[in-house]
Amino acid sequence: MTVRRSTNGWAMAMAAAGLVAAAGLLAAGCGSDSASSTTAPAPDATRAVVTFSILDDVVRNVGGRCVTTTALVGRDGDAHVFEPTPKDATALKGADVVISNGLGFEPWLADLYASSGSKGTKVVAMAGVNPIEGDHDDGHGGEDDDGHGGEDDHGHGGEDDHGHGGGEKAAGGDAHEVDPHAWQDPRNMRKAVANVRNALVKANPECAAEIRANAKRYDAELAALDKEIAQSVSSLPRDERIIITNHDSLGYFAKRYGFDVETALGSVTTESADPSAKQIANLAADIRKDGVKAIFVENIGGSNVIDRLAQEAGVQVAPPLYTDALGEEGSEGATYVGMMRSNTKSITSGLSGS
Numbered sequence: 001m002t003v004r005r006s007t008n009g010w011a012m013a014m015a016a017a018g019l020v021a022a023a024g025l026l027a028a029g030c031g032s033d034s035a036s037s038t039t040a041p042a043p044d045a046t047r048a049v050v051t052f053s054i055l056d057d058v059v060r061n062v063g064g065r066c067v068t069t070t071a072l073v074g075r076d077g078d079a080h081v082f083e084p085t086p087k088d089a090t091a092l093k094g095a096d097v098v099i100s101n102g103l104g105f106e107p108w109l110a111d112l113y114a115s116s117g118s119k120g121t122k123v124v125a126m127a128g129v130n131p132i133e134g135d136h137d138d139g140h141g142g143e144d145d146d147g148h149g150g151e152d153d154h155g156h157g158g159e160d161d162h163g164h165g166g167g168e169k170a171a172g173g174d175a176h177e178v179d180p181h182a183w184q185d186p187r188n189m190r191k192a193v194a195n196v197r198n199a200l201v202k203a204n205p206e207c208a209a210e211i212r213a214n215a216k217r218y219d220a221e222l223a224a225l226d227k228e229i230a231q232s233v234s235s236l237p238r239d240e241r242i243i244i245t246n247h248d249s250l251g252y253f254a255k256r257y258g259f260d261v262e263t264a265l266g267s268v269t270t271e272s273a274d275p276s277a278k279q280i281a282n283l284a285a286d287i288r289k290d291g292v293k294a295i296f297v298e299n300i301g302g303s304n305v306i307d308r309l310a311q312e313a314g315v316q317v318a319p320p321l322y323t324d325a326l327g328e329e330g331s332e333g334a335t336y337v338g339m340m341r342s343n344t345k346s347i348t349s350g351l352s353g354s
Helices: 010-018 053-066 086-093 109-116 186-203 205-233 251-257 277-290 304-313 336-352
Strands: 046-052 067-073 097-100 121-124
Touching (some): 046 053, 053 067, 053 097, 053 336, 086 109, 097 186, 186 205, 186 251, 205 251, 205 336
Parallel strands (some): 046 067
């Protein structure tokens, strides 16, 4: 997947902003686009900057009142074309921890961190995840894999896990060749929960018991979610499990639950030019040949290409999938668990024609 790095000279603005003493991050929920906490933050709450909304939701669930968060890329935002501002540098400068996905998802973060003058501990949430390659056309296979992420699972959850300060490659592999969308498999998000838990416990030992309890509860919720999705898709025949969308981001979901992701639109990302009429016609012919009933658009990108393709192929466009960002408050994709359930519903109903 191609990721755009901003070249408009914002680094100088970041450096200038870094000279401004940060008054601290905003109170829990303020300035962040994840689900708001109903409990007032603890006086000594850890100040966390989180790179995007999906991960921000996880940090809030694990940290509870022991953390305040600022998400750099908000709801329905596209991290691939994100361009940091001086306000983002100020947020980083005041952070106790800076939590990223890793796997090359945030190529702009290293320059932003350096320019801000931040001393916050860097945490790679997906450290320990086994990444898949960016071209994922091997969709069949993971329904009977064992889930991971509990506190004692295979070394992924121990308090001494390596979830800190590892940079983009700490989550495994070459950042330019792997698929960073690891959260599309709930088992990977369980590993992220363990890494976030460890980081927050280290940052605020006095809150350790509460953070561990939150993490245990949320880990159980994600384990149940994984089983729920597997059960939901089990009614779809294997030869109907073909996902065609406008952004190459569902490889982990496909591998976990036995789908194929059509890569003919792999170059049609949020950053690239629209495909030619010939490309559209050829893909439409393949869709008709395979008997695909629906194709999908994602919440972070436009639907023009998918609309054209659907019209050409004579199929429906299913409700949007939440892929790289949460949906707005009140939407089905307002939380990580909610977005995964919504995506599963859209995929199963779309492909079954119901």
